[in-house]
Amino acid sequence: MLLIDCPYCGPRPEVEFRCGGEAHIARPAQPADMDDKAWAEFLFIRSNPKGVHAERWIHQHGCQRWFNALRDTYTDAFIETYEMGTKPSRLPDGRTTR
Amino acid sequence: MAELAGSASAARRQPALAAPPVLWAGVAIQVLPDEARFSLRLPKAAAATAAEVAGFSLAVPVNRYAKNDQRWSARLGPNEWLLGGPEGDGGAIAAEIEAALAGQIHGVTDISHRQVAFDVAGAEAANILNAGCPLDLSLVGFPGGSATRSILGKAEIVLMRPASAPVFRVECWRSFAEYVHAFLAEAARDCPARE
Numbered sequence: 084m085l086l087i088d089c090p091y092c093g094p095r096p097e098v099e100f101r102c103g104g105e106a107h108i109a110r111p112a113q114p115a116d117m118d119d120k121a122w123a124e125f126l127f128i129r130s131n132p133k134g135v136h137a138e139r140w141i142h143q144h145g146c147q148r149w150f151n152a153l154r155d156t157y158t159d160a161f162i163e164t165y166e167m168g169t170k171p172s173r174l175p176d177g178r179t180t181r
Numbered sequence: 182m183a184e185l186a187g188s189a190s191a192a193r194r195q196p197a198l199a200a201p202p203v204l205w206a207g208v209a210i211q212v213l214p215d216e217a218r219f220s221l222r223l224p225k226a227a228a229a230t231a232a233e234v235a236g237f238s239l240a241v242p243v244n245r246y247a248k249n250d251q252r253w254s255a256r257l258g259p260n261e262w263l264l265g266g267p268e269g270d271g272g273a274i275a276a277e278i279e280a281a282l283a284g285q286i287h288g289v290t291d292i293s294h295r296q297v298a299f300d301v302a303g304a305e306a307a308n309i310l311n312a313g314c315p316l317d318l319s320l321v322g323f324p325g326g327s328a329t330r331s332i333l334g335k336a337e338i339v340l341m342r343p344a345s346a347p348v349f350r351v352e353c354w355r356s357f358a359e360y361v362h363a364f365l366a367e368a369a370r371d372c373p374a375r376e
């Protein structure tokens with residue numbers, strides 16, 4: 084079973100976790116000022132890379148804390164996990180690593 | 182309405198699960214008596230420096246268990262504790278926590294009747310739990326004094342190992358109690374007995 088390194092609990096089995104989609108997407112400060120196209124982009128459009136991807140994860144059946152993870156969507160390898168509100172030691176390098 | 186307040190017409194509390202003990206070679210599974218339980222949450226800064234509240238040790242690392250006399254605490258996350266004590270102490274515990282944390286932002290919820298606890302004890306206890314719990318329950322991976330939320334089959338549990346002896350305490354929400362008990366009993370039945 085894949086182990087995911089929770090920033091609070093350490094390495095734990097993947098079935099205790101849930102993924103919350105792409106990380107580091109800031110909610111627009113003034114949604115009312117946006118047109119429908121821009122709002123739809125915020126809601127639905129994601130980078131969906133083949134390669135390194137920053138994601139939100141929650142240790143649902145553990146400490147129940149949200150955190151961020153860098154995961155390679157091609158190999159499923161977790162590169163790094165880090166607390167909410169912090170940055171990874173390296174940034175996802177755009178759309179792909181391959 | 183006055184007569185409703187009398188003990189004769191007070192609601193009778195039925196146990197969530199009244200299952201007989203499961204006793205096989207190498208394992209004993211028992212439903213534990215009711216206890217007072219509280220969920221305590223503190224803000225990040227307070228959680229980092231919290232020491233003791235109402236006789237409960239809070240200054241333990243995440244996923245550790247501590248017991249003071251009859252009161253035990255399990256730190257389930259950086260700012261979350263599960264607290265337990267004798268059933269009759271529920272009111273006193275709540276009042277002591279409120280007094281100790283007066284003026285501080287905190288959340289304390291009485292969850293005494295939300296959960297059911299089991300003892301899973303014996304040489305095969307870890308193997309039986311591992312039928313549905315993916316954690317490493319060896320003394321290296323889950324030493325005495327460990328406590329964490331996890332899963333057992335399809336149900337969420339809190340698993341505690343107070344000491345290095347193979348005696349685990351499993352807590353689950355009451356609506357999962359029948360499932361968790363049946364799951365453990367079946368795993369015990371299928372476990373090769375070693376004496």
Ligand SMILES: [Zn+2]
Pocket residue numbers: 089090091092093142145146147148
């Ligand atoms: Zn965790």
